[in-house]
Amino acid sequence: MEDITKHEENSSNNIDRRSFFEQTINIGIVIWGIIASIGAGYTGLKYIWPTEKTRGGVDDKRISLPLSDILPEGRIKKVILKGRPIGVIMVDNNVHAISLICTHLGCIVEWQPDKNILFCPCHASSFDLNGNVLGGPAPKPLPTYETKIVDDKIIIG
Amino acid sequence: MFRQKEINDIAKKTEKKVNLKGILNWLTLATGLFYGELDERLELRDSLKKVLKKPVPGHVNFWFCFGGITFLLFVINATSGVMLLMYYRPTIDHAYESVVHITNNAPFGWLIRGFHHWSANIMMITILIHMVRIYFYGAYKPPRDLNWVVGVILLCLTLTFGFTGYLLPWNQISYWATTVGTEIPGAVPVIGPMLKNLIRGGPDVGQITLTRFFALHVIILPWIMVGLLALHFLILRRLGISESL
Numbered sequence: 001m002e003d004i005t006k007h008e009e010n011s012s013n014n015i016d017r018r019s020f021f022e023q024t025i026n027i028g029i030v031i032w033g034i035i036a037s038i039g040a041g042y043t044g045l046k047y048i049w050p051t052e053k054t055r056g057g058v059d060d061k062r063i064s065l066p067l068s069d070i071l072p073e074g075r076i077k078k079v080i081l082k083g084r085p086i087g088v089i090m091v092d093n094n095v096h097a098i099s100l101i102c103t104h105l106g107c108i109v110e111w112q113p114d115k116n117i118l119f120c121p122c123h124a125s126s127f128d129l130n131g132n133v134l135g136g137p138a139p140k141p142l143p144t145y146e147t148k149i150v151d152d153k154i155i156i157g
Numbered sequence: 158m159f160r161q162k163e164i165n166d167i168a169k170k171t172e173k174k175v176n177l178k179g180i181l182n183w184l185t186l187a188t189g190l191f192y193g194e195l196d197e198r199l200e201l202r203d204s205l206k207k208v209l210k211k212p213v214p215g216h217v218n219f220w221f222c223f224g225g226i227t228f229l230l231f232v233i234n235a236t237s238g239v240m241l242l243m244y245y246r247p248t249i250d251h252a253y254e255s256v257v258h259i260t261n262n263a264p265f266g267w268l269i270r271g272f273h274h275w276s277a278n279i280m281m282i283t284i285l286i287h288m289v290r291i292y293f294y295g296a297y298k299p300p301r302d303l304n305w306v307v308g309v310i311l312l313c314l315t316l317t318f319g320f321t322g323y324l325l326p327w328n329q330i331s332y333w334a335t336t337v338g339t340e341i342p343g344a345v346p347v348i349g350p351m352l353k354n355l356i357r358g359g360p361d362v363g364q365i366t367l368t369r370f371f372a373l374h375v376i377i378l379p380w381i382m383v384g385l386l387a388l389h390f391l392i393l394r395r396l397g398i399s400e401s402l
Contacts, residue, residue: 046264048243053262 062157097145223287247371252327296399321374
């Protein structure tokens with residue numbers, strides 16, 4: 001037992017062949033581990049990170065639909081633009097394209113043609129057709145989208 | 158005046174020390190299990206040393222490595238399999254499409270799928286070499302006979318892994334391989350047709366078959382495998398590596 005402790009004391013002051021190799025190998029393992037984990041982490045993160053490519057296909061920048069879809073006035077037509085639901089409504093000859101995702105906690109708002117408001121069923125936020133908050137807990141107005149009428153088609157976005 | 162300066166110096170020094178210690182303490186969250194304050198309490202380093210630095214008998218050579226290589230390949234398969242699950246869709250309408258998507262669109266998807274494919278294939282070879290080594294060294298003899306039995310069950314599980322995984326891309330070769338492969342248990346006397354029906358989840362290879370094979374491949378088999386591997390290693394540790402001839 002005494003010999004062993006003596007050996008250990010010696011090795012801490014004056015490095016011997018065995019502990020030199022041990023330490024070198026350990027440092028090598030640590031360096032290899034760091035490089036490998038950086039490489040694997042980069043590969044894995046890159047693989048799961050959502051991009052246009054991983055979601056499959058390029059999103060449409062704009063969308064067009066026939067005018068007859070939103071007639072008569074006051075009727076809502078729901079479309080998807082860049083993966084988000086949009087309501088297209090015609091009131092007083094003006095076409096409104098407005099996001100249907102409530103700015104409070106992301107529920108889908110519903111169109112109430114008798115009151116001319118968009119109402120959120122989750123927490124009772126209400127918005128007008130320009131997106132402005134009329135009541136409820138919603139912190140921000142609903143985003144609106146530009147619309148253009150070309151012949152008998154509406155272009156949104 | 159002089160005293161004040163001295164005090165300031167000491168204060169500065171201790172402040173620096175505290176900061177350094179703070180950083181080190183923070184690092185213990187990452188490395189502390191083996192070094193520093195957490196290790197003082199849990200003493201993991203010493204127990205780990207006992208496991209990792211256990212001496213092996215002198216006669217151990219290269220051929221003794223293949224069990225470990227097989228385990229490494231299993232771990233690679235498990236991790237790459239989890240990665241593939243991030244995009245794979247187990248429906249007959251989307252399975253093939255999603256596998257093509259992984260291979261062609263997802264960054265490094267080809268690499269991860271390649272890892273999964275090749276380590277699965279190489280695993281069969283390493284298992285074979287492992288078994289041949291055990292056989293010719295007579296390492297299957299009592300008291301290690303039970304571990305041989307566990308090993309054979311592990312081989313069967315690996316084969317089932319291969320069979321169920323083969324269907325998941327849902328292409329022509331996997332569809333017909335599964336048709337033929339499930340037709341074989343159908344030839345068993347008396348219970349054959351029942352068995353075939355049970356494996357397929359219906360009279361034909363279809364959506365239910367894919368769902369079943371998917372469940373087997375990603376949940377049921379892996380956990381049975383992990384449990385049996387633990388038993389395999391536990392018996393090995395208890396009995397030690399076999400003597401040389």
